Amino acid sequence: MDVAAIKRSFEGSGLRCTPQRYAVMAFLMDCNRHPTAADIFEAVNRVDPRSSRATTYNNLRDLVEAGLVREVAVEGRAARFDAKGMRHHHFICDRCGNVEDVEWYDVPRPRSRALGKRVLRECELIFRGLCTKCAGRTLSR
Amino acid sequence: MDVAAIKRSFEGSGLRCTPQRYAVMAFLMDCNRHPTAADIFEAVNRVDPRSSRATTYNNLRDLVEAGLVREVAVEGRAARFDAKGMRHHHFICDRCGNVEDVEWYDVPRPRSRALGKRVLRECELIFRGLCTKCAGRTLSR
DNA sequence: TGTTACATTAGATATATTCCAAATAGTTCA
DNA sequence: TGAACTATTTGGAATATATCTAATGTAACA
Numbered sequence: 476m477d478v479a480a481i482k483r484s485f486e487g488s489g490l491r492c493t494p495q496r497y498a499v500m501a502f503l504m505d506c507n508r509h510p511t512a513a514d515i516f517e518a519v520n521r522v523d524p525r526s527s528r529a530t531t532y533n534n535l536r537d538l539v540e541a542g543l544v545r546e547v548a549v550e551g552r553a554a555r556f557d558a559k560g561m562r563h564h565h566f567i568c569d570r571c572g573n574v575e576d577v578e579w580y581d582v583p584r585p586r587s588r589a590l591g592k593r594v595l596r597e598c599e600l601i602f603r604g605l606c607t608k609c610a611g612r613t614l615s616r
Numbered sequence: 617m618d619v620a621a622i623k624r625s626f627e628g629s630g631l632r633c634t635p636q637r638y639a640v641m642a643f644l645m646d647c648n649r650h651p652t653a654a655d656i657f658e659a660v661n662r663v664d665p666r667s668s669r670a671t672t673y674n675n676l677r678d679l680v681e682a683g684l685v686r687e688v689a690v691e692g693r694a695a696r697f698d699a700k701g702m703r704h705h706h707f708i709c710d711r712c713g714n715v716e717d718v719e720w721y722d723v724p725r726p727r728s729r730a731l732g733k734r735v736l737r738e739c740e741l742i743f744r745g746l747c748t749k750c751a752g753r754t755l756s757r
Numbered sequence: 758t759g760t761t762a763c764a765t766t767a768g769a770t771a772t773a774t775t776c777c778a779a780a781t782a783g784t785t786c787a
Numbered sequence: 788t789g790a791a792c793t794a795t796t797t798g799g800a801a802t803a804t805a806t807c808t809a810a811t812g813t814a815a816c817a
């Protein structure tokens with residue numbers, strides 16, 4: 476995990492590198508799951524309590540706005556976050572709500588006529604179904 | 617708006633056709649926006665108050681489970697719903713959170729190796745950026 | 758016609774997130 | 788350096804969204 480790289484990415488976005496903000500980013504970067512804000516809050520404070528709930532949310536908002544972190548909304552559950560490292564798509568489990576990465580591949584864009592005057596920032600592909608764990612559990616009933 | 621068609625689709629899913637459930641479905645079907653649960657609750661009760669908040673949520677859940685209605689989660693805002701009529705993709709505005717339909721086109725599925733043992737139910741393509749209204753507003757500053 | 762499963766209700770409760778106003782820390786530059 | 792400015796953090800209150808509960812009502816059908 477590259478301390479300097481995180482600092483640089485913060486500076487590039489006009490964000491100060493505070494201990495709290497750094498902790499959120501560092502946790503997201505070496506976390507291969509897709510934690511909720513509550514997970515992140517807990518993880519950051521596990522070693523030495525030093526970030527409030529509001530700050531965790533503030534920093535997540537800042538990082539999402541800066542384009543360093545992605546937020547994934549899940550129906551009826553808390554939002555999930557991940558550091559935007561390698562590009563990837565998402566798989567969301569119908570049953571347990573877990574979010575998993577799916578290998579990236581290019582998605583054809585819509586015809587420009589279909590978008591009209593809208594300004595397109597990004598395309599996101601979401602797969603839905605049962606994750607490996609839940610699929611196994613369903614079969615065994 | 618076809619009363620019999622709605623009744624049939626309910627029966628096909630083992631759902632009773634109650635006045636409250638029917639009202640939710642009918643509203644969604646002739647509504648070209650993507651209302652929130654609160655919008656739906658209000659609309660159903662506008663003429664003659666006759667559905668509680670809990671019932672509205674219950675019915676939305678049932679209809680989503682039956683595959684008749686789609687739920688779209690939006691970051692930091694209430695979920696949106698739409699009747700599954702013609703297939704379409706979704707455009708979500710970064711600024712105002714509105715959800716709009718985008719003309720359907722086929723999306724290539726991931727390689728089966730990338731999915732492993734997961735069971736794929738559907739692929740969903742989400743576009744993000746600024747809607748026509750918000751794009752205009754941004755330029756005029 | 759009585760039993761059972763399905764639905765509805767109002768209000769309480771749970772969960773997730775944002776707001777607020779005061780305190781703190783970092784930056785700038787005279 | 789240090790005054791002035793700006794960004795950040797903080798705990799707790801407030802809000803928004805969604806679900807649960809327990810009582811009651813309604814339809815289906817054996």
